[in-house]
Amino acid sequence: MQDVIEKLKTLQDILSERYRIEQELKNIPKSLSTKTELLTRLKKQYIEKNEEYEGTRTRIRDIKTRMDEAERDREHYEQQMAEIKTQREYEALDKEIREAGEREQQLRKELQREERGLEEMKHSLEREELMISEQEKELEEEQSRIESESDKKRKQIDALKSQADDVTPGMEEGLLFKFDRIIRSKEGEGIVPLRKGVCSGCNMILPRQFVNDVRSAEAIHFCPYCSKIVFYVEDDQASPDDDAEGLMDVLDDDATGGLADLIDEDDSFVDEEDLIDDLDSPLAPRDEDDEDDDEDEDDDTLVADDDEADVDEDDDDVDEVDEDSDDDLDEEEEEEENE
Template sequence: MARSVYDKLRSLQEVLSRKFEVEREILEIPKSLATKTELLNRLRKSLTERSAAHEAVKVRLTEIEQRLTEAEGAREQYEGQMDAIKTQREYEALDKEIRDATEKEQGLRKELQKEQQTEEELRLALEKDQVMIQKQEEDVAEEQSKIKLKVKEKNVELKKLAGDERRITPGLDDDILFKFERIIRNKAGIGIVPLAKGVCMGCHMILPPQFVNTVRLGTDVSFCPYCSRILFYQPDEEGESLETAILEEEVEEEAEEEEEQDDEADQESDEET
């Protein structure tokens, strides 16, 4: 196989690795917006709940003020009746009514003060929530603008990478391209690796000598049987000598076997004679 095929695959590997990386980056970009949007939604929910609580307090304040007015009126009415008292018994009865009305009035005033304090706290909290929501809305809008710009930049890069890919792929087998792209996706961007000293440099597994020789010849694209990456032969003085010795030893063994078979055939021929 022409060396240019492996050169193309190595060049394509750089393009595809970056392409998949950019695609992942595009998917990651909106996550920062999701976090800010989630915070904004929580603030809005808190504002809604606090507003409902504030309205409920205001309703209670109105009710307490009305009851307090009624209690004050009752006390004043009882006090006005004092001038018409004629007996001790009437005095004691009216005095008790005045004390009860006064006690009720004081209790309502305390309840009113408590609710007024609660209303003030809720009002201040609502103002704070509104300020925070406005700030968060500004942050979300700013983040949306940033995301649009980032995605636009990434899409421009993807378009350029697609052009690079189209320039590299002509002449490459479609089936190999499909496998190569899948390998790069699944193997951390590395789809083609050298074979050195009989070892795949992708998974570092030792490969059979005959397979090593096939890769060295380069007549076909070879895939590592362990990690599925495409292999190309990387010459190395030490590794070359070792692999050559192994192959020569196999050839010698085959020659010896053939010689032994020939000798046995000759012996059988002599015996028959």
């Protein structure tokens, strides 16, 4: 089977080169068609301008004819001036002479304008004729070059076909048919190596069992993703398990770390007594909830003090009442004794 793989590699080079040349041969007429279209467009423009040129020449002939008629009319009216007898006839004839003269001058100006345009079109047509002539010459040279190049490429294709025929004997027709279609559809690549469990044609990781089957080289295997033929390539830097799993690179866990690695073990231990001292310290940061609790406690203390003050005042009032009562009793006893 390894012999078949080597033949397929050789056949791939032959077929890819052959199809590349065939594509170039197919694209050759495109450059020729571009020049042909350019020549056709130039000829069309030349025909249109030539028709316009001929139309201008026709208008010039017509203007000259009308101008000659106006000139003859003017001369005829001038000759009749000697034969007029009345003022009315003179005025009418003078009007005809002036109109004929104005018409003659107008036609003369129009003739000059048309002749200038005709001269410009003549020069333009001469340039067009020169361009057409040069383009036809280039087209002929291009056709000769293309024919020569096409013959050369056809000979190269025939030689490649002969080389392919020397490689294919003994190979299955079905395999050759599939391989030919793959080469055509995959831009000249039909057989690719399988490295570390990954198809190098589509860079997809392949199943373990499939990789083992390819490695055994007992049959021809096609990549299930890109349909290309795959063959196993030994890699000294990778283990068989890595090849089967399709692992490209494995990072060392010791080379990576987290934020916990930045904390020292000694610094992570906190003494309980130090923590209590820190909390009791007036410089220790306190939360807003703690401050609110302290304010509530202060308010309760003030209320209690006010209540105690009120109780003391009531006791003083009671003592004063008792003293007054005792004084009254003493006075009554003294009065009774005196009696």
